[in-house]
Amino acid sequence: MNIEKEVALQQFISYIQLEKNYSALTTAAYEQDIQEFFQFIAAEGLRNLQEVEYVHARLYVTQLYNAQKARATISRKISSIRSFFRFLNKEFDLDDSSFQALYHPKKEGRLPRFFYEEELMQLFEANEGETPKAIRDLAILELLYATGIRVSELTSIELKDVDFSLSIIRVMGKGRKERYVPFGQFAHEALQLYIDLARPRLMKNKNHSFFFVNMKGDAVTARGIRYILNEMVKKTPLSSTIYPHMIRHTFATHLLNNGADLRTVQELLGHTSLSSTQVYTHVTKEHLRKTYMNAHPRA
Incomplete structure (x- = not known):
């Protein structure tokens, strides 16, 4: 045939x-x-x-x-x-x-790039503002860092997906797999401010349920998120480039550095396999090694 x-x-x-x-x-x-x-x-x-x-x-x-x-x-x-x-x-x-019968090539040993905590603080502080755009941009950054969600997951969030009473967000991940991710106080305040003050002014008489919107009132796109983050990093003295997944890497790395267990991080990230999450243990080991080499008198 x-x-x-x-x-x-x-x-x-x-x-x-x-x-x-x-x-x-x-x-x-x-x-x-x-x-x-x-x-x-x-x-x-x-x-x-x-x-x-x-x-x-x-x-x-x-x-x-x-x-x-x-x-x-x-x-x-x-x-x-x-x-x-x-x-x-x-x-x-x-x-x-x-x-x-073909074998997959071995993966290159590059570690995911991430921000150190002091670098991320510079990013947050440099982008504080009172305009609807500044409030929205900071809410996007806060949510990405608070949850580690993918940019595709962020752009698909609707108003009904965010539970402010429990500080938890419903995410539709890869393969249409649903999960719930908590977010902290900083993200809670940023999101609430965005919903109360910024989003109504950005909507421009549009009528849809997407949570994050662009300056025309339409749902923000993945390309739009990348542009927003690049503009935000330009306001800082940081020389590093930024991309949305870098915030996801930062989320996972900071959790592990501060004592979170691997299984919890796996669930929060929405990884189906633990091996996908284990790359971040290499990042934390490298972080510990560099800290030791810089701090120990006889290193």
Whole structure:
């Protein structure tokens, strides 16, 4: 049976959207990875998916290495295509052994970047203000640091998701997995001020339930959050660049530095695997080592 590549891809996309509940961003990444693989097999003269063998899979990965793609990127592309062929095996009885036999490249040993507590204090203090924009921006920063949520999770928060009486927020994470994350007094005050004073003025007669809005009154986007954070860091003497996930790294690192256990941090971050959280123990060990080397007279 000849399997049409584009038809098979669209069926696979529907499968991961509807049955696996993958996010729009994840789905788009899968589709792009598979389309790039289609271009590769076409260049190799393969007419259909049944002709793909292990040698082609190995050659494709070799080309990715030759193009100096990051190991994490290569690993993701392998996962995307492997999942696609597994789907084809299930739906069309296509042999999927070519990619199942591939090994993922070892991850690079880079540790996640984070802010030290004194750096974060500079960021908070430099961005205090009384305008609706300043109140909103500080509320965003406070909530990101208080909860460690992903920027995609922050942009999807609605008014009903924030419980001020319990200081807890409902978050819809990856794979549509719901979790509840507490937030502290600083975030509570910043969010309350935003809801009472800033959001009504920013809405500009718009009518929707999204919690954070941009200067036009529409729901804030992930790109908007990145822009806000970059503008905030410019007001400080910090030379570091900033990105939303850096606040998430900071949240996890500070919790572990101050005695939180790994399982609790895993649950707060919404990680399905403890191994995803364990990278932060390496960060805290490195922090301890640097502190020791700087402070001990005979280090």
